[in-house]
Amino acid sequence: MPRVSMINLSRHQSLGSALGEAVDKFARETCLIEADRERENHRLTYREFKEAAMPLAKFLQDRGFKADSRAAIIMTNQSCWLIAAYAVFYSGGVLVPIDYKLTAPESLALLAHSKAEVLVTEYHFWRAITQSEGFKNFNAGGTVIVTGAPENANLRGAIRWEDPEVKGEPVFVPRKRTDWACIVYSSGTGGRPKGCVLTHENYLEQCVSLTSLYPFWPGVRYLSILPTNHAIDFMVGFIGPFVCGATVVHLRTLRPEFVREAFTRYKINYVALAPLILKNLQAGLQKRFDELPPLKRFIFDRMVEVNRALTQKEPRLELSRILFKQVHNAFGGELRAIFAGGAFCEPQMIQFFYDLGVQVAIGYGLTEAGTAITLNDFKPFRADTVGKPLPGVEVKIVNPDVDGIGQVATRSKTVMSHYLDDPELTGETIIDGWLMTGDLGRFDSTGHLQLFGRVKNMIVTEEGKNVYPEDIERAFDDLPVKELCVFAANYVWPERSMLGEKLIIALRLNEGQELTEELIRDLSRRNNSLLNFKRLSGYMLWDADFPRTASMKIKRFALAEEIRERLDRQAAIKEL
């Protein structure tokens, strides 16, 4: 049984304060392990973590960093990420976690929008930023700290992570619960930035809620794979384990073979994975099962049936570990649960793992709502839902149709304060205190939420990436056509499914213009210049002018309606 050791978050006003108590309370416990392939870079106790963060906090404070100052982090998952974040919170600052997979111009756009005064990043990201055209407009007055810089590298004004020498101790800067903790970008790299302003209360309340269902304690090891800038890893791979004294394991590579090895080497208890990785694991296991000789396969199938029958009401982890010893050993033998996050999971896949006694906790959430709104509690297991609302979270269905399906809205202390510098968008998204999620869902008779698609014009990839059509339209800006508009196909032709989402472009040709192979090549070339998860799957032709507002913006919803009324999805979309 776990020792109840979590610090009392109700006593804390801010993340800085809560983390401060944690690093002192769990001083001797292992806090972080960082590995790179088969090598272990280092492991830190909570005391050592604090000793690494305090000089950085002092350095920032000496350079004028104060309450509400903003600091961005662009880094892959690693110890320095969390050390820098703690130094920022300790100093009363606001953290701006930026997706390290963005291109340099995209990162620069978000750095400018967030007005970050400090940037902590890895050398190779910094090098890309400094070589980017937009670098000349970068706020040169700010502080840039880079890790992993080669000895003779030209840092273009940045400071090495290892270099700062400070004297004295930093001052802890207290914050109130309603103060800003983070600005997290849910989209807007190419268009209108959506910087979700999340308060200390948002995080503290979410942490209490999640740990009530999935507790951590000293000795528990969480494998951090989803990017830490993502809401899920930030909570489950940083705040959650820290306030409970658990250990976070970072890998500097996400090669599947090293991820698999990490499970066994570090006896991982919890991990959060995107559906794409789960699918990869499923395929690997399925291949092994399919290769079993007939008799062994027959026995294996019967064991699955037995396990399914015995775990119908609730999971029986110890029993499943005995029945499927080899499978569980491949996960290290001590895995308690996998949190599936970032995108929709196919029920069959979740059922596959549950049948083997591997619990995959499906949840549903969005950055605007903190981390999660609903989560499966396995009482009983349900593969076809995203679970029940978390404690303290209200969820309702707005304007349900005859089948009870409508837009999901949520209200709780975990919902963001607002979008940074965008009161209009905030007003459209948070209505009378309810966050409109843009997703379609309904509650079943047992209070589980089921999702059926989206109202909003966006897709979520299997890797957990949100892609908004407006953000990628710029890549096609001067394509020689009269007009163009990028859509999520399901926005034009709604489907009651969260699967098979794809992006398409609607092209309106000039008078007398033909669709030539050259035009399609141009379209493909631009498409291929996008990161692979942002690419269009197809194009369609439209023969009328796009409806526009007085300020000449495309009326996307009206255009989608017109297309839907006149064109059939299958016939209209041509593959790219």
Add this chain to the structure above:
Amino acid sequence: MRTTEQTIDEILDLAATHFKTAREQLSPDDDFFKKLGIDSLQALEMLTRLENHFNIELPDYEVQGVSDFRTLAERIQARL
């Protein structure tokens, strides 16, 4: 020392074998995600094979955003 062209050839050979695709259907400027029908994890698996073949270590960040064989070859070539 290999030339970049040789490196590209070896990458194409290896990709064709690993993903059971006809070698003649692959060319240096192909988008390997699309041409091989693979996802980002499978691409990482391919990288490991390439590392073993060329006896180098290629950090994940070096191949972030890379999707064609030629650019991949250039990144590998720089570490040979």
